[in-house]
Amino acid sequence: MKSVINTLYEAKLAELKDKIDAGSVPVQLTIVTVGDDPASKVYVRNKIRLFEALELPCHHIILPEEGTTQADLDGLADNADHPILFQLPLPNGLEAPDLAAAVDVDGFGSEALGQLVLGQNPVLPCTVQAAIDIIELHCGEFSFPGLKVAILGRSNIVGKPLAIELINRQSTVSSFNSRSDLAIVDWNQFDVIVVATGYHGTLDNTQFIEGQLIIDVGINRIDGKLVGDIKHQDGHLSDAAITPVPGGVGRLTCLNVLGNAVKLCQSK
Numbered sequence: 001m002k003s004v005i006n007t008l009y010e011a012k013l014a015e016l017k018d019k020i021d022a023g024s025v026p027v028q029l030t031i032v033t034v035g036d037d038p039a040s041k042v043y044v045r046n047k048i049r050l051f052e053a054l055e056l057p058c059h060h061i062i063l064p065e066e067g068t069t070q071a072d073l074d075g076l077a078d079n080a081d082h083p084i085l086f087q088l089p090l091p092n093g094l095e096a097p098d099l100a101a102a103v104d105v106d107g108f109g110s111e112a113l114g115q116l117v118l119g120q121n122p123v124l125p126c127t128v129q130a131a132i133d134i135i136e137l138h139c140g141e142f143s144f145p146g147l148k149v150a151i152l153g154r155s156n157i158v159g160k161p162l163a164i165e166l167i168n169r170q171s172t173v174s175s176f177n178s179r180s181d182l183a184i185v186d187w188n189q190f191d192v193i194v195v196a197t198g199y200h201g202t203l204d205n206t207q208f209i210e211g212q213l214i215i216d217v218g219i220n221r222i223d224g225k226l227v228g229d230i231k232h233q234d235g236h237l238s239d240a241a242i243t244p245v246p247g248g249v250g251r252l253t254c255l256n257v258l259g260n261a262v263k264l265c266q267s268k
């Protein structure tokens with residue numbers, strides 16, 4: 001699976017470099033962070049490094065947790081004239097402003113989500129785009145209609161928008177959340193299982209079968225080690241294709257921030 005992700009990453013990066021070179025509008029991004037969430041620091045650093053590697057401007061606005069108001073964030077959003085994102089999670093009491101689709105690099109705002117529901121080919125949330133690309137490469141470009149996909153997790157940034165995008169593509173989508181009884185589910189009925197709960201051990205590799213594609217969206221730090229939402233039982237080699245953590249969906253998510261910024265800047 002690692003080689004599939006690497007192939008995808010390199011192909012997308014090459015395609016983006018060509019688009020950047022061919023475009024007349026400069027590609028840039030602003031990232032806003034509030035406070036000092038340690039995981040966010042890593043993710044933001046990875047995004048900035050990618051822009052730096054391509055010599056593209058990535059402005060980083062760092063605001064203190066103490067004293068930053070919703071009006072400060074809303075002001076930044078209202079004045080944005082190029083792609084911007086507010087790194088999540090934000091401290092309690094603050095929420096990401098509802099960005100206009102033209103500058104919404106995450107695709108989390110109501111305008112971008114409305115376009116998604118209407119199937120208007122918007123900028124997809126970066127993790128959703130990563131899952132779609134992995135399915136497309138692993139199962140085939142024309143595999144979406146009728147594909148049986150289980151999605152565990154109903155977050156606004158992954159589970160819900162991924163379900164909508166897959167429905168747009170005529171897949172058969174089953175959605176599970178923390179109130180679903182996972183113990184009675186026959187996981188063998190699905191072609192693809194996407195686990196995006198944020199809990200390590202939601203499912204384990206003994207529950208999958210040959211031929212299935214398993215997309216692990218989770219990034220959990222346990223005893224200083226990065227692990228996904230899927231537990232890998234020692235001594236059990238799963239025949240299913242399972243995306244790795246780290247080096248899987250998270251890596252592609254970062255690349256898709258660049259992809260979305262290119263798309264937004266070049267559609268001005």
Ligand SMILES: Nc1nc2c(c(=O)[nH]1)N[C@@H](CN(C=O)c1ccc(C(=O)N[C@@H](CCC(=O)O)C(=O)O)cc1)CN2
Nearest residue numbers: 042043046085086087088106126246247248250251254
């Ligand atoms: N504004 C947003 N906030 C958050 C998003 C998002 O899409 N937009 N998603 C997640 C975090 N995320 C994106 O920002 C993200 C997650 C993981 C990675 C990544 O590079 N992962 C690496 C491992 C990194 C590590 O060492 O910890 C990997 O999986 O290989 C980048 C971005 C929540 N917030």
